Amino acid sequence: MRPGRTTLASVKITDVAARAGVAPMTVSRVLNTPDRVSAPTAARVRAAIEELGYMPNLIAGGLSSRRSRMIAAIVPTIASPMFSAPVQTFTDAMAVAGYHVMLALSGYSEESEDAQIRAVLARRPDGLLLTGAHRSPAIRNLLRDSNLPVVEIWDTAEEPTDVLVGFDHAEVGAAVADFFVRQGHTHFAALSARDPRATLRRKGFVERVAHHGLTLVAERILEAPSSIEDGRRGLRQIVGQLGQRTALFGSSDLVAFGALTEAKLHGIAVPDQLAICGFGDFEISRACHPPISTVHVDGAEIGEMAAREMLARINGAATSARISVPFQILPRATT
Amino acid sequence: MRPGRTTLASVKITDVAARAGVAPMTVSRVLNTPDRVSAPTAARVRAAIEELGYMPNLIAGGLSSRRSRMIAAIVPTIASPMFSAPVQTFTDAMAVAGYHVMLALSGYSEESEDAQIRAVLARRPDGLLLTGAHRSPAIRNLLRDSNLPVVEIWDTAEEPTDVLVGFDHAEVGAAVADFFVRQGHTHFAALSARDPRATLRRKGFVERVAHHGLTLVAERILEAPSSIEDGRRGLRQIVGQLGQRTALFGSSDLVAFGALTEAKLHGIAVPDQLAICGFGDFEISRACHPPISTVHVDGAEIGEMAAREMLARINGAATSARISVPFQILPRATT
DNA sequence: TTGTAGGCGTTATCAG
DNA sequence: CTGATAACGCCTACAA
Numbered sequence: 096m097r098p099g100r101t102t103l104a105s106v107k108i109t110d111v112a113a114r115a116g117v118a119p120m121t122v123s124r125v126l127n128t129p130d131r132v133s134a135p136t137a138a139r140v141r142a143a144i145e146e147l148g149y150m151p152n153l154i155a156g157g158l159s160s161r162r163s164r165m166i167a168a169i170v171p172t173i174a175s176p177m178f179s180a181p182v183q184t185f186t187d188a189m190a191v192a193g194y195h196v197m198l199a200l201s202g203y204s205e206e207s208e209d210a211q212i213r214a215v216l217a218r219r220p221d222g223l224l225l226t227g228a229h230r231s232p233a234i235r236n237l238l239r240d241s242n243l244p245v246v247e248i249w250d251t252a253e254e255p256t257d258v259l260v261g262f263d264h265a266e267v268g269a270a271v272a273d274f275f276v277r278q279g280h281t282h283f284a285a286l287s288a289r290d291p292r293a294t295l296r297r298k299g300f301v302e303r304v305a306h307h308g309l310t311l312v313a314e315r316i317l318e319a320p321s322s323i324e325d326g327r328r329g330l331r332q333i334v335g336q337l338g339q340r341t342a343l344f345g346s347s348d349l350v351a352f353g354a355l356t357e358a359k360l361h362g363i364a365v366p367d368q369l370a371i372c373g374f375g376d377f378e379i380s381r382a383c384h385p386p387i388s389t390v391h392v393d394g395a396e397i398g399e400m401a402a403r404e405m406l407a408r409i410n411g412a413a414t415s416a417r418i419s420v421p422f423q424i425l426p427r428a429t430t
Numbered sequence: 431m432r433p434g435r436t437t438l439a440s441v442k443i444t445d446v447a448a449r450a451g452v453a454p455m456t457v458s459r460v461l462n463t464p465d466r467v468s469a470p471t472a473a474r475v476r477a478a479i480e481e482l483g484y485m486p487n488l489i490a491g492g493l494s495s496r497r498s499r500m501i502a503a504i505v506p507t508i509a510s511p512m513f514s515a516p517v518q519t520f521t522d523a524m525a526v527a528g529y530h531v532m533l534a535l536s537g538y539s540e541e542s543e544d545a546q547i548r549a550v551l552a553r554r555p556d557g558l559l560l561t562g563a564h565r566s567p568a569i570r571n572l573l574r575d576s577n578l579p580v581v582e583i584w585d586t587a588e589e590p591t592d593v594l595v596g597f598d599h600a601e602v603g604a605a606v607a608d609f610f611v612r613q614g615h616t617h618f619a620a621l622s623a624r625d626p627r628a629t630l631r632r633k634g635f636v637e638r639v640a641h642h643g644l645t646l647v648a649e650r651i652l653e654a655p656s657s658i659e660d661g662r663r664g665l666r667q668i669v670g671q672l673g674q675r676t677a678l679f680g681s682s683d684l685v686a687f688g689a690l691t692e693a694k695l696h697g698i699a700v701p702d703q704l705a706i707c708g709f710g711d712f713e714i715s716r717a718c719h720p721p722i723s724t725v726h727v728d729g730a731e732i733g734e735m736a737a738r739e740m741l742a743r744i745n746g747a748a749t750s751a752r753i754s755v756p757f758q759i760l761p762r763a764t765t
Numbered sequence: 766t767t768g769t770a771g772g773c774g775t776t777a778t779c780a781g
Numbered sequence: 782c783t784g785a786t787a788a789c790g791c792c793t794a795c796a797a
Contacts, residue, residue: 107774118784123776133782153552154498155774157489158789165532165553173518179508186535190546195553197500198533200521211525217488218500218530219439241439323717349713356719378684379714382658384691442790453768458792468766490790493773 106149115143126151157219165195166405167215168224171203171290175320176377177347178226181248181398185224188402194221201226203290203319209234216241222405227291228253228261244408246401250292251417258404260397260418264292267390267422268299268344271372272307274424275342280370282310282339286329286350290319293346296374300344312336321346326353334361341369342430348373348380351387355429371429385428392422441484450478461486492554501740502550503559504534504543506625510655511712512682513561516583516733520559523737529556536561538625538654544569551576557740562626563588563596579743581736585627586752593739595732595753599627602725602757603634603679606707607642609759610677615705617645617674621664621685625654628681631709635679647671656681661688669696676704677765683708683715686722690764706764720763727757 112119117140124132125140132140143149157163166189170178186196199215201208212223212234222244228251230238238245238256245257252263275283283304287297297314304311313333317325326345330353345351351373355365363369365385373380373389380387397420407414447454452475459467460475467475478484492498501524505513521531534550536543547558547569557579563586565573573580573591580592587598610618618639622632632649639646648668652660661680665688680686686708690700698704700720708715708724715722732755742749 108776109774119774120776120785121783124783127776131782136782150548151552152493152554152774154489154492154554155789156776158487158493158791159774159776161776161789163489168533173508173514174511176509179514182533183508183535186533190534190549195532195534195550197530198503198517198521199525199530200518213485214525215530217486219487219489323713327717353717356717360719378658382662382688382691384695443792444790454790455769455792456767459767462792466766471766487790490773491792493775494790494792496773496792 106147107152108149110147111140111143111149114147115140161219163219163221164193165197165218165220166222166224167197167199167218167220169199169201169208169211169215170224170226171201172320173198173200175347177249177320177375177394180394181401184395184398185402185405186398188399189405192402192406196224205229205231212237221409222246224248224401224405225256226250228255228259229291230256244405246405246408248397248401250295251419252295255416258408258414258416258418260400260404260420262392262420262422264295265299265302267374267392268296268301269303270422270424271296271344271390272300272303274372274426275344275370275430276307276309278342278370278430280309280340280342282312282341284311284313284315284333284337284341284343285346286315286317286326286333286343286354287346288317288319288321288325288350293319293321296346297344310339312339312341317346317350321350323349323353323356326350327357328353330354330357330361334363337363337369340367343369343371345371345373348375348377348387348389351389351429352379352383355383355385355387366429372424376425380427388427388430389425390422391425392420396420439485439487441482442487443484445482446475446478446484449482450475496554498554498556499528500530500532500553500555501557501559502532502534502553502555504536504546504550505559505561506536506538507655508533508535510682512584512655512710512729515729516736519730519733520737520740521733523734524740527737527741531559540564540566547572556744557581559583559736559740560591561585563590563594564626565591579740581740581743583732583736585630586754587630590751593743593749593751593753595735595739595755597727597755597757599630600634600637602709602727603631603636604638605757605759606631606679606725607635607638609707609761610679610705610765611642611644613677613705613765615644615675615677617647617676619646619648619650619668619672619676619678620681621650621652621661621668621678621689622681623652623654623656623660623685628654628656628709631681632679645674647674647676652681652685656685658684658688658691661685661690662692663688665689665692665696669698672698672704675702678704678706680706680708683710683712683722683724686724686764687714687718690718690720690722701764707759711760715762723762723765724760725757726760727755731755
């Protein structure tokens with residue numbers, strides 16, 4: 096029998112065991128709990144694994160151990176840096192710990208998210224990464240019953256299902272309004288996407304403006320996910336209402352960049368006639384000219400923290416239920 | 431015994447079978463091959479499933495059927511639209527067909543990609559989505575032996591492992607050079623990321639320029655993935671060599687946008703002194719001002735085609751080995 | 766159309 | 782430190 100005549104998936108733990116002259120369980124131990132195997136035995140087993148090109152079957156292992164070593168991540172989209180950044184860092188961090196990430200896209204529809212959650216639970220993930228904390232009662236019960244680690248990111252508005260890593264979006268909107276007010280603004284506008292978190296930011300902004308007794312001259316709801324083009328279109332729609340010097344809050348840096356672009360074309364001086372603040376601190380707001388003031392919030396860090404919390408929960412830690420990540424207004428040239 | 435006293439994962443197929451008064455196999459059939467079950471039986475089984483809140487265990491099913499209904503996707507990053515777009519559409523399309531996508535990020539390192547491939551094969555995916563067609567011999571053999579459907583996207587330079595959906599990047603570079611030449615350009619520059627496909631485009635561009643007997647005034651390699659900031663920095667570095675009217679090819683629209691931004695700051699007239707063509711047709715090149723000429727190539731469509739090919743291969747079709755997707759130069763205001 | 770038997774490849778558990 | 786045994790929950794294959 097020639098060596099190497101084995102097609103990966105066909106070599107199983109019993110083959111390795113036979114080759115190394117040990118029980119299958121010992122091979123399993125070499126792979127999963129090396130400390131509990133004597134050095135010489137482990138060496139022999141490793142040699143056999145190498146020679147046969149053995150590749151463990153995690154499906155079988157998962158069935159037996161009831162741990163899939165896999166996490167399901169459900170986000171609205173990865174077309175926006177808002178979600179691609181945390182998904183990227185989360186996936187990387189989990190991979191280091193030996194976990195793979197199953198990705199599902201829900202596209203901002205709660206109904207679709209519910210379906211995705213149900214579908215993915217059939218794979219018995221060891222944890223769930225979800226976006227936002229707004230869940231239907233049915234899903235909330237399902238998740239509680241499942242007793243799975245659930246890490247929700249971005250949002251802190253609602254009661255978290257389990258662990259939550261995010262911040263209060265209404266506070267962000269209010270902080271931006273306060274920032275503008277401190278700069279002496281009295282007239283305001285908002286261009287905001289229809290998604291849940293953008294809506295919270297917009298409301299926080301608008302309410303704070305009202306609280307100051309100041310004027311909201313225009314407000315426009317854009318589609319989600321928002322785009323540069325939406326920002327341009329939005330500005331065109333409100334340009335007639337911009338008689339006074341106005342402070343504009345965009346629901347993302349893409350919207351802000353679009354508004355800035357269109358303002359230039361209309362001969363509107365930024366920031367003298369129109370001040371603009373975006374959200375997200377995407378590269379474009381930093382690298383375009385003039386650089387756009389924005390709210391920094393580190394999506395990449397959210398992903399990393401989510402991974403840390405996920406692993407802690409998997410390992411049985413009773414972690415805190417709500418982790419606030421800071422946000423920070425970055426004044427640049429448009430305010 | 432109260433109904434509902436069942437915690438999802440604890441209900442198994444035998445429980446449903448008992449409740450419905452059928453054999454477990456019949457429940458399995460209702461779920462997987464409904465045609466082979468009589469309507470009344472199926473109805474009873476479905477009722478039992480509903481009442482117990484049964485949720486199939488795909489891990490167990492996968493072990494038994496040897497089909498995981500899961501695809502592994504390995505791309506360098508999802509931070510760039512170049513990859514987030516196809517991953518997004520691929521994931522969506524596969525979900526419709528009942529497949530989930532396991533995501534792994536390789537970060538442009540071949541070594542890392544090899545490791546990711548090995549790791550993910552342990553989960554016995556039903557197929558693999560990979561980026562580019564450059565594989566180490568060891569991995570190539572591993573993949574061939576595995577006999578798995580492998581769809582490679584973006585690149586057509588090398589012999590595909592199995593199915594390939596992409597185009598020839600050197601041709602893109604050459605086409606851009608020809609386009610510039612037709613416009614009467616005689617002096618050229620390239621700002622290009624260090625990744626494999628950007629390098630092919632750059633070489634195609636540079637070689638075609640040489641073939642025409644024309645002048646390459648500057649060439650700069652940027653880090654991968656490339657950014658707006660890289661484009662700005664790159665332009666600053668070559669600005670001294672831009673005495674003549676020059677045609678610049680950027681390895682992505684981000685690079686092109688960065689170059690455009692910096693050119694404006696340096697008082698360089700675009701396109702009169704400096705013509706710019708990007709690559710990728712990202713939203714920014716279309717929505718910024720002036721809009722940037724670019725090479726359109728539909729990443730979203732590549733993802734959809736990849737899904738179609740993947741499903742065809744899974745269903746046993748012997749599909750064509752190499753599928754060319756078209757690219758197209760979009761002349762806009764910067765050329 | 767439905768049921769029975771057996772196994773998928775691994776690991777938990779307990780014994781030595 | 783190592784091994785034997787018995788699941789894990791489902792589906793293939795065959796039988797009725």
